[in-house]
Amino acid sequence: MYTENDLLRALRKSWSIQSSSKWSIDNPAKGQCGVTALVVNDILGGKIYKTWLDEGWHFYNTFDGERKDFTQEQFSYNLEYQDVRSNREEAFQDTNDIQYSYLKSQVYESLRES
Template identity: 40%
Template structure:
């Protein structure tokens, strides 16, 4: 499985139903990566391992959210959802985090995105 194939499958699988609940109102087909960072980072981690990285989203000097992306085992940073942010939103910091275990608030969205990506990859094989 190539990184490019997984990236394409992820981008084709995003929807409002795979979006973080707090971002659903801002999700549009014109900004499909909105609210997809955590689930996307986890699915990419499923395929390639490496580290999960988290930064803070800052608006007007205040943290309003967190942003997730990946550092692959070779050190390459992959952030498939950075384009979701407007010019007033800034991501600062980069802290490696441990993958969540147990139940999380994003379990449903993650499971749906992971299943869509797996299905798309199977279709293209």
């Protein structure tokens, strides 16, 4: 079983322009929320939640009622989480098959190497 820290390290190593068109070297977590919430859900389970921001919905995960936002580092401000229950279908609207498959395969490869 992987820990949240193992997964965060693997995500940071795996985020790229292939997993989000908003990615940049200066802000690798940018635009990664939907695809990351899906991959985290695949690996650790839990539930997917969302919060409305000026730029649109922001997706993240919860485990046993505890919020875990693996992409919060993309923001230069503290979010005011609304904790709106979401699901895989809504999170998938923030990504596509190619980005999702890429990130999932890269994260699993990184986890195997660690």
